[in-house]
Amino acid sequence: MRARIAVNLLWMLTERGLGILVGIGVVAMLARALGPEAFAHFQYAQAIVLIASSAALICGAEIVVPRLVAMPSPADQHRLITHAALLRLAGALAGYLLIGVFLLIKQPNPDSWTTALLLGIPILCREPAGIVTAWMQSATHNRPTSIINLTALSLRLGVVVTLFVAGIAIVPAFAAAFTAEAIVAAALLLRYYRKRMPLPWPQIEWPLLRELFASGALLWVSFAFMMIIRRFDQLILESAVPTADFGAYAACMQIADNFALVASVMAAGIAPAMVYSKPRLADARRNVARLALGMGVLGLCGAATLALSASWIVHLLYGQAFAATIDLLRLTAFATSLLFIDIALSVLLAHMRRPPWFAVKWGVVLAVTIVADLVLIPRFGMLGAVAGYAISNMTALLCSATVWYLAGRHPAGRAERAVT
Template sequence: MGFIKYFKNTSWLFAEKILRIIVGIFVGIWVARYLGPEQFGLFSYAQSFAGLFTVFATLGLDGIVVRELVKDKNRQNELISTAFWLKVIGAFVALVILVIAVNFTLNDNYTNLLVFIIASATIFQSFNVVDMYFQAKVLSKYVVYANVFSLLISSIIKIVFILNEAPLIAFAWVVLFDSFVLAVGFIVLFLKNSTFQIKNLTFNRSIAVRLLQHSWPLILGGIVISIYTRIDQVMIKEMLGNESVGQYAAAVQLSNAWYFIPVAISMSVFPAIINAKKISEILYYERLQKLYNLMVWVAIVIALFTTFLSDWAVNLLYGGQYNQAGSILAIHIWSIIFGFLGITSEKWLLSENLQLISFYRTFFGVVINIILNFILIPKYGVQGAAFATLITQMSVSYIFDIFNNKTKKMFFMKTKTMFIWRFFKY
């Protein structure tokens, strides 16, 4: 019964992710076509810039709260309430930091307005403590209900806006409204499927201190990851302008769409790899090698086809106005080889309790990416940012491993995947 319960819970989450990817790509491309490179670039920049600071509002609490909810079922109401208020405080602190940060940019008032509208969604994201509650109860189907409802509502609104030729700022309001709808859905489902009452929404200082003592490393990790995934578009805007961001964002949207594959495969087969460790260390690493092989060659096949079809695919999906996105995509798509390896090795690091190494290599990636963007964007334009991403992914997910004794074995295993005859052997 326990296995069935967890399997159904995972299935709900996986189905929601697949739906979100499909709908997100379809509507995202439509929005990009409608807005055009200049406005789509500004919209993408506003989301990226806001994301650099709003990540602080999560306070790294999500996994910690789930763990505490499972461990201490008698204090669930206090945990949920305290985590909620911590997130609300974190959201307002993040907005204050954002107010200060925009003064160091060249943004005009309209750009800053877009940033603040999008960033304000963080306040409603405080209600995702409900997600943590349902995770602890292995009842993620309720979270999926709320997420799917929110996704469909926001997608319909975006389509209506496109058909009625709405201005760019309307799409920023959709981001905020999407968070509001999701928060309402969470509240309704939580009150309906728990014994919690509004009067119990209190703040416990001792619980707050304990949660923050455990979560501060995750706060730092979240900030580093946020910079790692968003800084390229921010730097492109500052160096080249909005249209270049739009060209780059369109290409990245297509390139990153493939990342559901390693997530799905890892989720499916990694439990079997971990179980193999109980039987034999040799079997454990044999299975891990097979997974690395599969990831690399699936990524290589995707990258080859995408490179040859990049211009055609971009023209078909986005139209002729995104005339630079094809060449960007042809470069950026090769980063998925190392990205697929990175996702797999993240699972290995987790199974070996080496999360700190994960933080170090992500921080290393931020430094490398910023330096490369400063060098390559002025010299090669927006294509330089794609090269920077490719080199960064290779450095983080592959080369970094050789410099740490605990991950050196992973470096040699990943190297083996590059030899095609080994793929057929396994």
């Protein structure tokens, strides 16, 4: 079993690592092919879609996987999977509707309009089909998912490379590459599932739908808050600065997002053995402190490296047209290093499995982020957005540190597991 878990984790980390590398390459080609202004239109559309996609995160793997593990019967698993997929599809449709409503209200640039509608299509594919991934996770068998996702990722990369080499600078054409990736991945996942679970579709059971919705509501709200936090600054900044400046800031945040993703990958790889395996809360809390210290040092070292090599990185990835990104990256790198500590401390929250604490944390961070961005961005433009980003990350860190402190005063001395 340990060998199987290790192989499963290796596939997950490989997929995530290749995804980071391909993502960096794709963004670099997008920026170079489109230039700062058209790239800004693409990034603005992507920000709209990312926020709207949170509607499809209902009934996540955190809710489905434990139930699947406890269900030995394929028929019971199929019944649960189809109802969870139905919930996710309803959320995805609501998310796509939100995109349309926002576009009608804001009336953005035509490129952003078309691109947002294209980038929104993956919302309808990714989360509903992603229930198959949860099914594989419950069996500790992520290899097929990783292969399917990497296959679809290769398609996106191939389309983007083709457009880049051909000198095509049409924003919706690049958006179509992301849409094709999601459609192919969803089709392959569903095909894999139907071949191994050739059971008839069950009748809809409304009590089960209500139960799944209620069980995942708090986590859903938390994830929605997180999504809004990630891109709220860009929604405000787009109308506050020239388009080229917005493109420079968006390019900077792409690098910051990939830097922060390193912390997530590290935590996902280390936490099971270092924290989740500890039945006593005191032991888990102690190891979380060590993890936070180590990841904090790594984050600072990474931030210093990014700051010192910012000019080289920006010119390598984006070219001379994005020179304004250099100084922004130097500041943003250190703001992102705060996330390394926050992500490490958040492992304790995951270990304790207390959805209300997640919701409170991200609700506080969202409120602070909205206030900071609304105050700072209109006055200071891109620098205000960077300051708001730093304040948001620091707030998240302080919330996680507060949870870590309060957990030390827990009278039982061991983690309480919520019933899922």
